Amino acid sequence: MCKYPYCKETEELCDTNHIMIGKNKYHTVCAKKFNAKKAIRELYYERVSKTVVFAQLNKTINNIIDDKDVSPEYFYFALRYAINHQITINYPASLYYVIDNSDIKTAYKKFTQKKLNKEVKAEPIESKEITFTIDPPKQTGWGIFGG
Numbered sequence: 001m002c003k004y005p006y007c008k009e010t011e012e013l014c015d016t017n018h019i020m021i022g023k024n025k026y027h028t029v030c031a032k033k034f035n036a037k038k039a040i041r042e043l044y045y046e047r048v049s050k051t052v053v054f055a056q057l058n059k060t061i062n063n064i065i066d067d068k069d070v071s072p073e074y075f076y077f078a079l080r081y082a083i084n085h086q087i088t089i090n091y092p093a094s095l096y097y098v099i100d101n102s103d104i105k106t107a108y109k110k111f112t113q114k115k116l117n118k119e120v121k122a123e124p125i126e127s128k129e130i131t132f133t134i135d136p137p138k139q140t141g142w143g144i145f146g147g
């Protein structure tokens with residue numbers, strides 16, 4: 001059984017279609033969402049606000065990824081972009097404006113296109129700017145990040 005609490009996949013887990021995080025099995029897409037949420041929470045905490053109300057932040061992130069079905073890669077990219085371009089994020093709800101920002105959408109299009117071109121040319125991808133992995137997250141032991 002997939003451990004992702006908001007799992008929408010219908011495919012049953014077997015040996016080839018899952019990713020382990022800790023001792024738990026996840027669908028590949030669910031693992032991606034799980035790790036993206038963690039990365040987004042941490043980035044928000046580190047770079048936007050250390051006094052953020054986590055219940056609010058988690059609710060917003062869950063809503064964007066699980067209800068609105070925004071791609072976790074895009075969401076993470078958009079937050080990074082907003083921080084790097086000093087786009088104001090006053091509170092978690094600002095994330096709705098961030099993901100809807102047309103400059104960010106354009107930048108993401110360019111970013112994915114560039115990535116695609118490189119893959120086609122089979123050149124090594126220099127994605128130092130934005131790295132996104134679905135490796136198991138390291139344990140921080142911070143209860144406040146749960147969710």
Ligand SMILES: [Zn+2]
Nearest residue numbers: 002007027030
């Ligand atoms: Zn799942």
